[in-house]
Amino acid sequence: MFICCHPVLSVDARVALKMRLLGGLRTDEIARAFLVSESTIGQRIARAKRTLSEAHVPLEVPQGADFDARLASVLQVIYLVFNEGYSATSGDDWVRPALCEDALRLGRVLAGLVPAEPEVHGLVHRARWDRLLIDRGLDALARAESFEGPHGPYVLQAAIAACHARARTADETDWPWIVARYDALAQLAPSPIVELNRAVAVSMAYGPAAGLELVDALATEPSLQAYHLLPAVRGDLLTKVGRFDEAASELARAASLTRNAPERNLLLERARAAGASAADVNKW
Numbered sequence: 001m002f003i004c005c006h007p008v009l010s011v012d013a014r015v016a017l018k019m020r021l022l023g024g025l026r027t028d029e030i031a032r033a034f035l036v037s038e039s040t041i042g043q044r045i046a047r048a049k050r051t052l053s054e055a056h057v058p059l060e061v062p063q064g065a066d067f068d069a070r071l072a073s074v075l076q077v078i079y080l081v082f083n084e085g086y087s088a089t090s091g092d093d094w095v096r097p098a099l100c101e102d103a104l105r106l107g108r109v110l111a112g113l114v115p116a117e118p119e120v121h122g123l124v125h126r127a128r129w130d131r132l133l134i135d136r137g138l139d140a141l142a143r144a145e146s147f148e149g150p151h152g153p154y155v156l157q158a159a160i161a162a163c164h165a166r167a168r169t170a171d172e173t174d175w176p177w178i179v180a181r182y183d184a185l186a187q188l189a190p191s192p193i194v195e196l197n198r199a200v201a202v203s204m205a206y207g208p209a210a211g212l213e214l215v216d217a218l219a220t221e222p223s224l225q226a227y228h229l230l231p232a233v234r235g236d237l238l239t240k241v242g243r244f245d246e247a248a249s250e251l252a253r254a255a256s257l258t259r260n261a262p263e264r265n266l267l268l269e270r271a272r273a274a275g276a277s278a279a280d281v282n283k284w
Helices: 011-021 028-033 037-056 062-086 097-113 118-126 133-146 151-168 175-188 192-207 208-215 229-239 246-255 261-283
Strands: none
Touching: 011 028, 011 037, 011 062, 028 062, 062 097, 062 118, 097 118, 118 133, 118 151, 133 151, 151 175, 151 192, 175 192, 192 208, 192 229, 208 229, 229 246, 229 261, 246 261
16 A cells, blocks of 8 residues: 555545555546546546556555655545445445455554554544444544644544544534534545535534535535535435425435435435425425
8 A cells, every 4th residue: 555655646646546456446436535537537547557667666665754655645545445335336235344344454554553643543433433343443532632733634533423423312412513623624624525514514503504505505516516415415404494395306316326226215215205295385
């Protein structure tokens, strides 16, 4: 993984190459992670292979400062591999346990290699969604937060995950605290996905109308046009504010965009429920 992160490659090329060669992900799965087309990812991977070959990059593990410089890319690919396992791009399964387990294993190995790096421990926590493993995750977060200095994106996400894990129900979750962490994350690692997650947190903290306003602002974001969770979130918030006809349309659009069968079925079921609610309202 560190060899694939040679500085002769761009950061995006490093991560895409590792996800394909070492993470075992398909081109379409990698494309979803980057919010770009499959052809773009295919070209990116091909160029990366060619660049490494032409540069005669040695097959050796980097040392010292060179190792540290490549660490962020290694963390990113482990994170993305776990996400694909946790929320499969396509197929008949909600999750792909083998990918989750491999990401967990790599995270533990990396934590052993660089035990003084807080972002590594933050990343390990981020993967600990299993309730049986949550205590280990909280321990990893505590270790990450024990280091001095500002927190990186994985520690912030670990803190958000820990807040969810500690709450027994959604109503007991400290949503304003989570919004504040997403505010910090948006400053540190801005992306449309972070903004969408922040909008969900805002809706939980301050009401669906507040969240819907933020989601509507993302409607024209080019990278989210084929991202099914944007209309899924918007459909959910429209349902909560009583705009059932619009909600049904958005949920149906979300279902058409996902290639994961169980997720599609759930979204279609919610679209039908919103449509039924709209019909009931229109009767009156």
